[in-house]
Amino acid sequence: MSVSSDVTQNDGATPLLCVRGITKTFVRSARLFGKPVETVALQNLSVDVSDGEILGIVGESGSGKTTLGRIIVGLDEPDKGQITMAGRVLVDCDGENRTVVHASKRGIGMIFQDPYSSLNPRMSIRSLVSEGLQIAGTLGRREINDQVEQFLTMVGLRASDADKYPHQFSGGQRQRIGIARALIMHPKVLIADEAVSALDVSVQMQVLNLLLDLRDKLKFAMIFITHNIGVVEYLCDRVVVMSQGEAVERGETHAVIDSPAHEYTRSLLEAVPRI
Numbered sequence: 119m120s121v122s123s124d125v126t127q128n129d130g131a132t133p134l135l136c137v138r139g140i141t142k143t144f145v146r147s148a149r150l151f152g153k154p155v156e157t158v159a160l161q162n163l164s165v166d167v168s169d170g171e172i173l174g175i176v177g178e179s180g181s182g183k184t185t186l187g188r189i190i191v192g193l194d195e196p197d198k199g200q201i202t203m204a205g206r207v208l209v210d211c212d213g214e215n216r217t218v219v220h221a222s223k224r225g226i227g228m229i230f231q232d233p234y235s236s237l238n239p240r241m242s243i244r245s246l247v248s249e250g251l252q253i254a255g256t257l258g259r260r261e262i263n264d265q266v267e268q269f270l271t272m273v274g275l276r277a278s279d280a281d282k283y284p285h286q287f288s289g290g291q292r293q294r295i296g297i298a299r300a301l302i303m304h305p306k307v308l309i310a311d312e313a314v315s316a317l318d319v320s321v322q323m324q325v326l327n328l329l330l331d332l333r334d335k336l337k338f339a340m341i342f343i344t345h346n347i348g349v350v351e352y353l354c355d356r357v358v359v360m361s362q363g364e365a366v367e368r369g370e371t372h373a374v375i376d377s378p379a380h381e382y383t384r385s386l387l388e389a390v391p392r393i
């Protein structure tokens with residue numbers, strides 16, 4: 119059973135981001151004479167995120183977490199559903215005329231699991247971090263360089279690191295570069311997809327603490343996608359538990375973890391390491 123109608127369990131204020139009734143089916147073409155294979159990745163899923171809030175999306179592999187993140191940021195289109203941010207329609211796939219605002223115009227940033235493969239090895243850190251600003255074309259070279267150095271320092275790197283290349287950094291440092299690259303665009307919402315899963319546990323804690331500090335400083339909201347409920351417990355104000363493309367449980371993180379109502383949440387708590 120999904121709980122998609124029960125989406126406004128925040129403080130009652132109008133949410134910043136409203137995601138409503140998202141449905142997505144992938145169709146893989148068959149080999150030779152077989153039928154195409156359909157996978158329902160998301161089924162009528164709704165979530166809300168308030169200003170400055172950290173929402174955890176937790177669930178096992180294949181539950182639809184990444185698809186949800188990709189649809190919110192604009193890397194994928196849903197079959198059905200709506201997304202609004204601060205009252206502005208970003209996606210409306212319910213009527214006859216579909217509205218899908220381009221990713222670069224949404225004010226939503228994303229950081230990925232593998233900071234190495236998500237950073238082009240041939241680009242300098244300066245080019246990587248400033249790419250969004252260069253494309254936007256609103257700032258001059260000097261201002262862009264200042265911003266790059268400011269954001270590198272903010273994520274715990276040095277201004278002089280701007281002239282290095284991704285292979286010169288550790289996994290944790292590369293994730294910091296990915297964070298600077300996303301935050302330099304001043305997103306209202308940051309989506310982190312398994313952003314610490316590839317890192318050693320001690321480095322995971324450093325990156326989680328950095329994200330908490332940056333959220334306090336820059337006031338963005340965050341959707342943190344993970345299979346690790348221990349990370350949710352440490353970081354997230356609220357959590358949505360997903361199974362097979364549906365939300366099976368949601369609420370304040372500590373309420374859900376202390377007394378999980380759904381059998382699937384209990385199995386996640388038993389199966390997944392706590393940090």
Ligand SMILES: Nc1ncnc2c1ncn2[C@@H]1O[C@H](COP(=O)(O)OP(=O)(O)OP(=O)(O)O)[C@@H](O)[C@H]1O
Pocket residue numbers: 144145146157158159177178179180181182183184185186345
């Ligand atoms: N491009 C695609 N083409 C076909 N099927 C896809 C595609 N992307 C995702 N799927 C399928 O949709 C379902 C949900 O996948 P998704 O990656 O969103 O889950 P997830 O919870 O993020 O899993 P993981 O933690 O393993 O990344 C899975 O069954 C997956 O195989």
